[in-house]
Amino acid sequence: MRSTLPSLVALAALTLYCAAVGSTLADSRVVQGHTTATLAAPYERIDGKSPFWVLFRLDIQPGWHTYWKNPGDAGLAPALHWTLPPGATASEIAWQPPKRMPFGPLLGYVYEGSADHLVKITPPPGGIAGGKFPLKVDATWLVCSEECVPEKASLDLTLPVGDKNVPSAQDEAIRKLLASSTPKPLPILTAKSDAAALVLTVPLTPDKAIRDAYFYPETAGVIEPAAKQEARIASGILTLTLKRGLVAVPSPLAGLLEIDDADGAHFYSLTQTPTP
Amino acid sequence: MKTLILTLALAAGVVAATPRASAQASSLSPGSPAPDFTLKDTGGKDVTLSSFKGKIVAIDWANYECPFDRMHYASGNLPGLQKKYTGKGVVWLSIHSSAPGKEGYFTAEEMKEENARYGTASTAVLLDPTGAVARLYGAKTTPHLFVVGTDGTIQYNGAIDSVPSTDPKSLPDATPYAATALDALLTGGKPNPAATQPYGCSIKFAGTPGFDKK
Numbered sequence: 001m002r003s004t005l006p007s008l009v010a011l012a013a014l015t016l017y018c019a020a021v022g023s024t025l026a027d028s029r030v031v032q033g034h035t036t037a038t039l040a041a042p043y044e045r046i047d048g049k050s051p052f053w054v055l056f057r058l059d060i061q062p063g064w065h066t067y068w069k070n071p072g073d074a075g076l077a078p079a080l081h082w083t084l085p086p087g088a089t090a091s092e093i094a095w096q097p098p099k100r101m102p103f104g105p106l107l108g109y110v111y112e113g114s115a116d117h118l119v120k121i122t123p124p125p126g127g128i129a130g131g132k133f134p135l136k137v138d139a140t141w142l143v144c145s146e147e148c149v150p151e152k153a154s155l156d157l158t159l160p161v162g163d164k165n166v167p168s169a170q171d172e173a174i175r176k177l178l179a180s181s182t183p184k185p186l187p188i189l190t191a192k193s194d195a196a197a198l199v200l201t202v203p204l205t206p207d208k209a210i211r212d213a214y215f216y217p218e219t220a221g222v223i224e225p226a227a228k229q230e231a232r233i234a235s236g237i238l239t240l241t242l243k244r245g246l247v248a249v250p251s252p253l254a255g256l257l258e259i260d261d262a263d264g265a266h267f268y269s270l271t272q273t274p275t276p
Numbered sequence: 277m278k279t280l281i282l283t284l285a286l287a288a289g290v291v292a293a294t295p296r297a298s299a300q301a302s303s304l305s306p307g308s309p310a311p312d313f314t315l316k317d318t319g320g321k322d323v324t325l326s327s328f329k330g331k332i333v334a335i336d337w338a339n340y341e342c343p344f345d346r347m348h349y350a351s352g353n354l355p356g357l358q359k360k361y362t363g364k365g366v367v368w369l370s371i372h373s374s375a376p377g378k379e380g381y382f383t384a385e386e387m388k389e390e391n392a393r394y395g396t397a398s399t400a401v402l403l404d405p406t407g408a409v410a411r412l413y414g415a416k417t418t419p420h421l422f423v424v425g426t427d428g429t430i431q432y433n434g435a436i437d438s439v440p441s442t443d444p445k446s447l448p449d450a451t452p453y454a455a456t457a458l459d460a461l462l463t464g465g466k467p468n469p470a471a472t473q474p475y476g477c478s479i480k481f482a483g484t485p486g487f488d489k490k
Binding site: 073074076103104106108140142144148150195220221224245246 | 303342379407417434440472477478479480482483
């Protein structure tokens, strides 16, 4: 395990933390003021050819939060800058569904407790033969309670390369997170907008009565996040009426749909097929 | 209308409506009239927007303790814009809407010291501790910039620039939206873009969750 440590106090906290969670060779941690950043891999040893998902996790101090890709009315999403072997690539972040947090008349799309960001690493074509696969991420993020603090960390992880992938202790957790970051896709059938409203229709046949429906657009400013979203279902079609923001509706439009029923929250990934 | 929707939903066997605070932020579209307001400056004098009719007015929502806005002030970016455009006849108003006890709240006397520390060069620094004017304008973040045209309509509403950041290293690569809008108006053109998504800390309205400043 390698870490950049701000102080001896942090070292002590880190030692206790690692002892508690059982750190392995396949992760690296940095303790910051209001978060602890971890970079973890699903494998202790990789084959150097197949793509794999790594986890950039923020453990967040109680009472504080970080942001989704669209932060809502205020805030800022984390940014990750990767340094990889030549020819290797890192995907965009696969995000977990956020929570809605009101601030007076405003609404943020946030994570509390922890924020898990998955990134797919693709080795160079032809793979990396023998030796090592070094991963480095320079991460910056904003963490807020009533006030906001920018934090950052550089995390290094070097995975030995062998003839096959050998799962690490994080393998199962990363698989579960991958499932929750890729909710069931649903098409946006129609998206009609004017200066006042954006009206979406989505095919949906719920088995239970819906208590709440909420659309999180990927692009900030398209809707007013705190405005009430009117939802109704008829003949297997969900119609959502959203208050427009000042930013133009992108085409294709994409986002996350949250449906709450007696069983809790269910998420769907909404995308619009561009009209030719 | 609401009753009708609920009735239809019930008829379909499903109800889905989220009751939320009716006082949610609502942004002013470019072209709409800039709502008039009167606020006190740090000297206790009333300043009224409509008294500047016929002039271009730039407004920045400010919070010296927010890391985004502090970057724009401490780097000299916002004071530089204030100096440049007031030199061209623009009226520049800086509005602080943090509620008492919240991050960024200062009394008038303290605010004078903060203004001096950052070299703030606005026409006036205005105190809005109730957040009433922030709500009136749908101001969301610090910074959040508005530009009012000589005809009293909103001509720009949005971010100060194109790169959401707390790091002054982002400034050279950022498109300065608010400055571009002012340049367009000063040369008889129309701002493009006229609306963008503002970025920064949320405005610290009274009664929001979280702990208070000591």
